[in-house]
Amino acid sequence: MAASDAEAPGMRPWILMSPALGAVVLLLAIPICFILVYSFWLRSAVGSEQVGFHLDNWVEVLTDRFYRDILLQTLRIAAISALLCILLGYVPAYFIARSTTRHKTVLILLLMLPFWISYIIRTMSWINILGVSGALNVFLLWTGAISEPLQILYNEGTVILGLVHFLLPFMILNIYVSLDGIDPNLVDAARSLGATGWQAFLQITLPLSLPGLAAGSLLCFVLGAGTYITPMVLGGPRDAMFANLVFEAIITQLDWPLGSALSLALLVILGSVVMLYTRFAGIGQLAKSFR
Amino acid sequence: MDETTRYQRLLERFRNGDLERRTFLTLLGAASLGAGLTGGPLKGLQRQALAATPESVRFDGWGGVVSEAFRKYAFDPYTKNTGITVIDGTFASGDEYLNRVKAGQEGEYNIFHASGVFDYARYVNLGYDVVLNEDNIPNLQYVMTALMEPFRGVTGGKLSAAPYDYGTTGLAYNTEKISKEEMEQKGARILIDPEYKGKIGGSGDWRTRIWYGALATDQDPNDIKDMDAVWDAIRAHRDLALKYWGSGAELMSLLAEGEIYVTEGWSGRIAALQQQGHPIGYYDAPNGYAWQECLMVLKGSPLEACEELLNFMLEPDVAIAVAEGQNYPPSLDPTKVDLGEKIPELPAFDPTGKLAGLTFASPAYWNGNEAEWSKTFGRVQKGY
Incomplete structure (x- = not known):
């Protein structure tokens, strides 16, 4: 009885977390296991699967220069996009965070407005803007x-x-959340001690907003590296990204095993980026941006 | 006793009146639940259950005006006549649909608008075909023999599909930039003409690219001898092309907006552009890429209900309305059926009903090379 009482508090977090854990296991872990199993099968001549334990797909994915080159191209495009997002995103985030207008909520809502329109439609809209007759x-x-x-x-x-x-x-949104959490008195204190506006920004606001910047960069990089619609709609013949290879392997070539190996490879690589990022930036730093 | 025999006995008892409808359906429901949970072992039973109670039949097609025409002229009268609802789905590409069928359960998908005999053969190779009872589809008598024979060749003289329409993938060009004479003189080679660098488009489908690569290198697309030369032609095209298009809408947009001056194009889509008044010409080069579409019934479907629906869809009024909507000639033999005024004007239309002037892809040849060629094309397309 005493042992049961002692164990109960230890079990409580698990019980409380069980719905979330259950969802993760059912919707993430188990499907990934299925994909892993598939990656060891082979495509038969007619497009069905040859069940077994074969390393052919993994050998191809890990040794073929073609996949490496497309992966590097994908990471480069994602990194450039994330960097441009930092450069273009900081000023609007700063403006919204520092805005004293009572319509601040409207500004944030406007920021979310694009999410109400399909991503594909938004991407295709550039054809009407930048096209020859655009x-x-x-x-x-x-x-x-x-x-x-x-x-x-x-x-x-x-x-x-x-x-x-x-x-x-x-x-x-990530930068805004971070900036909005900074106590304005800190900047006022710096200014009262003789710092210029620029110095106060560089030494107070910017360092304190870095967690948001880091979280936003990671999110943009990972989402950018996993996209395939944008290069399909706006890219030329050579502008493919790694997710396009997964799409082609599964949909066009009917090679589910190779597609599984490719998608797992992308998952592992992006997962490693996230782990390295949190190792050096610190997961606590990322979490701060949401406090 | 296997599950199928057990089911057949159950069905027999129900038909003999030994079993109440409610009890029969309860037993079937329990079996279906079991099949859903256990998958493969009870798949056959689930299929039979679906076949026995066809409250609905699922049809998947290309959507748009074709879907509207089917709904108005075929599905609604069919439902009125039989009480069976037609669930109308769409897909963006044949490849995508095949993946859906592969991932689904037998009987989940019933009839679809398949593209090309090679597509039909792919489904047959994967074991998704059925044997249609042609006596239940009297309107097959109006269909061109030349269109049915290739399907029969794949399935040992039987049919798992009814041919429905045909067309070509020819050369589409902006008549304000390229003359008809130049087009006819250069043929498929215009797609690798550096004069039009940055103004050339192309289908992103590996079959089309290889077919036109063969034409550009003066080879028979159904018997390519020098594949390296074809890959070189595809590379040359890639380096000159602005964009590979992936859908009919994208093809039309690229041509209509003037982004590209020349590309391969689907005859029906080009006809639509011409009808809209765009300065777009269409040229079917010798050995140009012809194809036919069919309505294929998939394994596990309620056969009789599907056969009846096919018969509705092959009704001349329906087939002509759909053909006029999508700008592709119907499979109906023009020597047996009056096709009206619009259809004889469509690109690729053959008034003889023999289709002797069109070159279709050999399913055995193309499907035999599918795995290697589709993969290699994926690489060549990306700069390799």
């Missing part, structure tokens, strides 16, 4: 700035543009 070319032709329409679409630049468009709200 709004930008029509405007430039009308002003006489150009005599022939510019070919802007379907290259790596437009893929990055589409990703930034998609990811920017995530970055702004």
Whole structure:
């Protein structure tokens, strides 16, 4: 009886966490196990699966230069997109956080407005803006700035543009949450001690907003590295990302085992990035941005 | 006693009146629940259960005007006549749909609008075909023999599908930038002409790319001797192309907006652009890529209900309405059925009903190379 009483408090966190743990196991762990099993099978000649334990898919994914190159291209595009999101996202986040208008909530709502529209529609909207007959070319032709329409679409630049468009709200929201939690008296104290506005920003506001910046960067990078719609819609023939390989293996080539190996490889790589990030940035630092 | 025999005995007792409907359905329900939980071992029983109670039949197609025409002219009258509801689904590509069927249960998907005989053969190879009782589909008498034979060739003289329409993937070009004479002179080689660098498009489908690679290198697409030359042609096209398109809507947008001047294109989509007044020409090069679509019935479906629905869909009024909506000629033999005024004007239309002038993909040849070619194309497309 005494032992049971002693164990009860120890079990309580597990009992409380059980719904969440159950969801993670059912919706994440078990499906990943299925994918893992699939990755050791082979595609048969007609497109069905040859059950067994084969390492062929893994050997191909880990040794083929093609996959490595596309992976590096994916990480590069995701990193550039995340960096651009930092540069473009900080000022609006700062403006909203420091705004004293009573319509601050409206500003935040406006930030979330793009989420109400389908990601694919948002991505495709750039075709109407940057296309040969799009709004930008029509405007430039009308002003006489150009005599022939510019070919802007379907290259790596437009893929990055589409990703930034998609990811920017995530970055702004993360930075905003971090900035909003900074006590304004700290800046006032720095100013009263002789710091200029710029110095106060560099030495007080920026360091304290870094957790939000870090969380936003990680989120943007991971989401960017896992996308496949944007390069399909806005990219040219060569502008593929790693998730496009997964899509092609599974949908076009009907090679579920290879697609499984590819998707697990991407999961492991992005998971490693997250782990390294938290190792050096500190998971506590990331958590601070949401306090 | 296996599950199927057990089910058949159950059904017999029900038909003889030895079993109440409620009891019969309860037993079937329990069996279905078991099948759902246990998967494979009871799959057959679940399939039979679905076949015995066809309250609905699922049809999957390309959506849009075609779907609307089917709903108006075929599905609603069919439901009125039989009491069986038609659940109308759509898909974006044949590849995507095959993945759905693979991931689903037998009987979950019933009839779909398949593209190409090679697509039909893929389903057959995976064991998803059925044997249709052609006596239950009297409207098959109006269908061109030339369209049915390739399907029969795949399934040993039987049919698991009814041919429905046909078309070509020819060369579409902006008539304000490229003359008809230039198009006819260059043929498929125009897709690798550096003069149009950055203004060339192309289908992102590996079959189309290889077919046109073969044409550009003067080879028979159904018997390619020099595959390296074809890959080189595909690489040359890739380096000159602005964009690979992945859907009919994207193809139309690229041409209509002037982003590209020349590409392969689906005859029906190009006809639609022409009807909208865009300056787009269409040229079927010798040995151009012809294909036919069919309505395929999948394993595990309620056969008689599906056969009756196919018959409704092959009704000349329905087939003509759908053909006019999607701009592809129907499978109906023009020597047996009056196809009206619009259809004879559509690209690829053959008034003889023999289709002797069109080149279709050989299913055995293309499906035999599918695994290797689709994978290699994925690499070549990305710069390799």
